[in-house]
Amino acid sequence: MAKSTATSRRRFLGGAAVAGVATIAMPQVSRAQTVTLKMQSGFGPTDILSDYGRDYVSKVNAMGGGRLKIDFLNSGAVVKPFSVMDATSTGVLDANWSVPAYWYGKHRAASLFGTGPVYGTNADQFMSWFYYGGGDKLYRELTQDTLKLNVVGFFSFAMPTQPLGWFKKPINGPEDLKGLKYRTVGLASNVMQAMGASVAQLPGPEILPAMEKGVIDAFEFNNPTSDSRFGAQDVAKNYYLGSYHQASEAIEVVFNKGKYDGLAKEQQELLRIAVQATSADGGWKASDIYSNDLQTLITKHGVQVKRTPVSVFKAQLAAWDKVIGEISGDSAQGPMIKKILESQKAYAKRVAFYSINNEADFKSAYEHYFGPMKV
Known part of the structure; x- marks a missing residue:
């Protein structure tokens, strides 16, 4: 009888342990459901700026573990390019990949987040200002407080200076x-x-x-x-x-705030980190592709x-x-x-002040090895 009691107790405890594991795992059930976000590009389907958006989506989908996915829609799939911010705010879109200059008609301050005056800094330094100099807080004030837009936004891919x-x-x-x-x-x-x-x-x-x-x-x-x-x-x-x-323009990555706030914290962080990863990767890719295509324009x-x-x-x-x-x-x-x-x-x-004074004279180095710039 004592042995039977002991055995029963072991069985009960074993079952309790299993039940305990199941109880701990239960919050994962809702998390296991895939969240799919619809993101529309503000750029044409063959534009490299849309390619960067697809790169971002690929990173999110690869890291999402089957629980977070983005469907990347071509420009015009749901709304016209200049309407993606309104569509994201109202929930017609879950997200968009575009630029503030496309919605600056709402408030001209929007253009300052990428198409503003030049004080001596470049696009990388604009990104530095946004993430470390208080720009993100001003962006939230403009979008959420001043314009009452239901959005959360980030910036990715500091674009090289745009040609005249x-x-x-x-x-x-x-x-x-x-x-x-x-x-x-x-x-x-x-x-x-x-x-x-x-x-x-x-x-x-x-x-x-x-x-x-x-x-x-x-x-x-x-x-x-x-x-x-x-x-x-x-x-x-x-x-x-x-x-x-x-x-000093950059890509704007915007999410519907209700949709974003409803995500698990780790999913929100994944979206944010993927923005940064795409920003770095986009800069490296741009140096390669832009320079190659410029030579093709000249020679071909x-x-x-x-x-x-x-x-x-x-x-x-x-x-x-x-x-x-x-x-x-x-x-x-x-x-x-x-x-x-x-x-x-x-x-x-x-x-x-730091950047300009510290930067090497790259033009002189180039001409030392390749001769005078013919442009």
Whole structure:
């Protein structure tokens, strides 16, 4: 009898141990259900900027352990490119992969998160400001508090300085920009208008048709790869590198706040870390692909690649001064704009001082081995 009791007790304890394991594991049941987020791109399906979005999705899906998945939708699949922020806020989309310049019509401060004035810092340093200089808090204030958007946003992939763009005729100075019908977006449109251009704000897929129909005379989009993939070289042959109109832009990764807040903490962290991983990987990929495609434009398509004239850079800075004065003086939007600009300018003064003074003279090193730059 004692032996039977002992055996029964062991069986009970063993069963309890198993039950205990089952009890501990039960919270994992809901977690085991796959959460699928619908993310739409703001860029064309063949654009390399969408490729970076697919890279991000691949990283999330690979690390999601079967419990978190993103479906990446092409531009226009659900809404038009300039409507992805509204669609994400209202829950029509769970997320989007785009840029703030596409929704800066809501508030011109949005353009300061990627298409703003240049104080001496580049796109990598813009990212530094966002994540370590208080930019993320200002972004939340703008999107959630000021505009009442139901979103959570991050920034990924610091874009190399965007070229001045494509022109049918050579640009020898700022006077050649006057009267041109030019495509750009965000506050860059204000800058180019201040320089005398007539600006059309168009999403990427609409640029080439507009150029072919004469709706625009010149345009910028983003980089040699994006530009060549949609056929820029077929409508213009003068390509000017370097500009202050969009010198420090980055990709905006936005989630519907309700959807994001409903995720497990580790899933939220996975989305955030994947943003950073994609940012680093995108920069490395861009150096390789952009440089290769630029050479193809020169050697295969006969594109005349030139450095933007110094006089145009100076005129752009003067135009930025004018634009900053105008938008900062706006009674409704000015206070938020001033707050962001002051933060960016203070950060740039410190960071650019270090960076510019510490940077090696890479041009001299290049010319030492390869001869004078022919651009």
